[in-house]
Amino acid sequence: MANKSKKWSNIYLIFVFILMYAPIFYLIFYSFNKGDFMADFSGFSWRHYIDMFADTRLMQILVNTFIVALLSALIATLIGLFGALGIYNTKQNNTKNILLSLNNILMVSPDVIIGASFLIFFTMVGLKLGFGSVVLAHIAFSIPIVVLMVLPKLNEMNPALVDAARDLGANNYQVLSRVILPYAWPGILSGFFMAITYSLDDFAVTFFVTGNGFSTLSVEIYSRARQGIDLSINALSALMFLLSLILVIIYYFISNYSSKGSKKKRGARMVVHQ
Amino acid sequence: MAQPIIEFKNVAKQYDDNIVLKSVDLEIEAGKFYTLLGPSGSGKTTILRLIAGFLEATSGDILFEGQRINDLPPEKRRVNTVFQNYALFPNMNVFDNVAFGMSIKGKKKSDIKAKVAEMLTLVKLKGYEDREISELSGGQQQRVAIARALANDPEVLLLDEPLSALDYKLRKDMQYELREIQKRLGITFIFVTHDQEEALAMSDWIFVTNEGEIVQNGTPVDIYDAPINHFVADFIGESNILSGVMRQDYLVSFAGKEFENVDGGMRPNEPVEVVLRPEDLDLVSVDDGKLVVTIDYQSFRGDYYEITAHDDDQNYWKIQATNPAVTGERRGLFFDPEDIHIMRLDESEEDFDARMEEYEDSEEDVQHES
Numbered sequence: 001m002a003n004k005s006k007k008w009s010n011i012y013l014i015f016v017f018i019l020m021y022a023p024i025f026y027l028i029f030y031s032f033n034k035g036d037f038m039a040d041f042s043g044f045s046w047r048h049y050i051d052m053f054a055d056t057r058l059m060q061i062l063v064n065t066f067i068v069a070l071l072s073a074l075i076a077t078l079i080g081l082f083g084a085l086g087i088y089n090t091k092q093n094n095t096k097n098i099l100l101s102l103n104n105i106l107m108v109s110p111d112v113i114i115g116a117s118f119l120i121f122f123t124m125v126g127l128k129l130g131f132g133s134v135v136l137a138h139i140a141f142s143i144p145i146v147v148l149m150v151l152p153k154l155n156e157m158n159p160a161l162v163d164a165a166r167d168l169g170a171n172n173y174q175v176l177s178r179v180i181l182p183y184a185w186p187g188i189l190s191g192f193f194m195a196i197t198y199s200l201d202d203f204a205v206t207f208f209v210t211g212n213g214f215s216t217l218s219v220e221i222y223s224r225a226r227q228g229i230d231l232s233i234n235a236l237s238a239l240m241f242l243l244s245l246i247l248v249i250i251y252y253f254i255s256n257y258s259s260k261g262s263k264k265k266r267g268a269r270m271v272v273h274q
Numbered sequence: 275m276a277q278p279i280i281e282f283k284n285v286a287k288q289y290d291d292n293i294v295l296k297s298v299d300l301e302i303e304a305g306k307f308y309t310l311l312g313p314s315g316s317g318k319t320t321i322l323r324l325i326a327g328f329l330e331a332t333s334g335d336i337l338f339e340g341q342r343i344n345d346l347p348p349e350k351r352r353v354n355t356v357f358q359n360y361a362l363f364p365n366m367n368v369f370d371n372v373a374f375g376m377s378i379k380g381k382k383k384s385d386i387k388a389k390v391a392e393m394l395t396l397v398k399l400k401g402y403e404d405r406e407i408s409e410l411s412g413g414q415q416q417r418v419a420i421a422r423a424l425a426n427d428p429e430v431l432l433l434d435e436p437l438s439a440l441d442y443k444l445r446k447d448m449q450y451e452l453r454e455i456q457k458r459l460g461i462t463f464i465f466v467t468h469d470q471e472e473a474l475a476m477s478d479w480i481f482v483t484n485e486g487e488i489v490q491n492g493t494p495v496d497i498y499d500a501p502i503n504h505f506v507a508d509f510i511g512e513s514n515i516l517s518g519v520m521r522q523d524y525l526v527s528f529a530g531k532e533f534e535n536v537d538g539g540m541r542p543n544e545p546v547e548v549v550l551r552p553e554d555l556d557l558v559s560v561d562d563g564k565l566v567v568t569i570d571y572q573s574f575r576g577d578y579y580e581i582t583a584h585d586d587d588q589n590y591w592k593i594q595a596t597n598p599a600v601t602g603e604r605r606g607l608f609f610d611p612e613d614i615h616i617m618r619l620d621e622s623e624e625d626f627d628a629r630m631e632e633y634e635d636s637e638e639d640v641q642h643e644s
Contacts, residue, residue, distance in 0.1 A: 160361035163328050166348045167355045168375035168426060178374075182365040
């Protein structure tokens with residue numbers, strides 16, 4: 001009985017994953033098509049990849065997208081980290097809840113609204129739309145994510161650690177750099193990677209604030225798709241999928257490093273002791 | 275008398291309407307082992323955190339070697355704390371934890387290394403420098419926490435229920451070791467605990483706290499033998515507390531009879547409470563007993579039997595005996611005059627101390643006579 005229900009739950013799980021990944025693999029599969037359309041696979045070829053790499057505009061946009069993602073994630077992590085510390089250190093429960101709610105509202109409000117309001121704001125301030133406006137917008141919507149990733153880590157920390165550090169003579173800066181930051185490091189890291197992911201795949205907000213000369217991948221793919229899909233977009237998708245996979249793997253290793261590191265060291269020492 | 279190293283003058287602490295400490299006065303002399311003993315919520319940890327600087331007093335003065343330190347932040351005070359759950363830094367190994375305070379102060383690497391080795395030897399963790407905190411047992415983490423605090427050469431070491439998470443056997447060992455460390459270093463220890471056994475075993479001087487006040491302070495023997503009131507008598511050790519009447523000096527009436535005792539200084543016929551410790555009571559034959567009791571129940575406690583009995587006035591008695599008794603049997607209950615301790619109702623600590631002083635000599639006389 002238990003075995004049977006386990007079997008069904010496995011089948012269900014497999015079904016869910018197929019549903020999620022089928023469109024992506026479908027896209028990647030046809031990126032290797034010799035023909036020009038996403039129907040009748042006429043043979044294997046790299047030609048769409050060659051087309052893609054030859055398309056300098058697309059390559060430029062790819063680089064831009066990554067620069068925007070890294071830069072905005074970096075700055076958002078910095079700002080979000082101090083935001084989380086600020087919320088963590090708020091003594092008054094009411095104020096704390098209000099701050100947290102204000103943070104969460106930004107998470108749930110529709111991208112279109114955020115995008116439109118940024119557009120209005122930037123034009124009002126007189127900021128030229130382009131690289132700068134996109135980075136600013138991405139920083140803004142990434143901060144709440146970083147706050148949400150860092151805050152649980154801070155809350156999980158034994159507050160006596162801060163007392164202990166001060167007791168041993170550490171000033172505020174030393175408490176932060178030697179105790180709080182190392183402790184919250186995994187949260188900071190996940191916040192950073194989440195911010196990169198959000199920035200990479202954001203379409204709606206970016207769409208509003210790109211302006212004329214500048215574009216990111218999602219906006220570019222959208223505008224190209226309106227004229228009919230070119231299979232080099234499929235090739236690009238395959239490339240992006242691969243890059244995301246690498247990012248996930250890097251993240252996995254970094255986040256496991258701290259906890260597994262000590263165990264490895266211990267293993268090595270035990271061997272030495274023998 | 276030498277200047278106290280720490281002094282509280284009318285120190286009070288309250289959060290909004292919640293008073294956690296009512297006007298506390300205390301003096302701590304250098305080089306002794308002090309214990310703050312009380313039930314949870316009695317204010318003992320509050321006192322400790324005020325000394326450490328994690329809390330600010332609402333009113334009153336906290337003095338360190340005669341200097342007011344109310345506004346001094348914790349990192350500038352010459353005290354260090356061993357925390358209840360150790361609060362070791364999980365991202366550092368044993369060496370870095372113990373070296374933390376010294377590296378903050380920018381000491382030389384070689385000095386730090388020597389000091390860490392010395393401290394780890396002191397707490398019997400020599401050679402554990404490279405271990406991660408997560409690899410240590412609770413007892414070992416406890417030792418690292420002590421080493422980390424002592425590595426800063428504090429004048430006063432504060433210990434916040436440091437042994438409460440350890441098992442019984444380990445706790446006993448650590449009590450002994452802490453006492454050893456304190457004697458060897460000669461610095462002041464202030465130990466917070468709710469465990470009266472621990473307090474009695476380790477301390478030079480005990481402060482008993484209850485509901486935000488220090489209700490009694492004295493040596494372990496003083497506090498055990500002469501508790502000031504019902505709370506202290508009940509909280510420290512097992513006790514039989516009966517209401518009685520002080521007929522005159524050295525004569526008290528309770529359980530329907532009059533007994534010779536060693537206390538005095540009260541009004542004739544003053545209502546009082548009488549304390550008799552279970553281990554001072556002996557079960558004898560009915561003819562030899564001062565009271566006659568009927569055995570209700572007994573339970574085996576390993577090194578003694580705890581016997582519950584009632585007398586003819588329906589007062590219940592706890593008795594500790596090495597030999598078992600028979601349930602339902604009538605036995606005599608015997609105790610000496612000096613086993614009877616009298617507590618006046620609502621007596622202040624000053625009055626109590628003065629009365630104890632006055633009757634101390636005569637108490638000895640009576641003991642010699644008997």
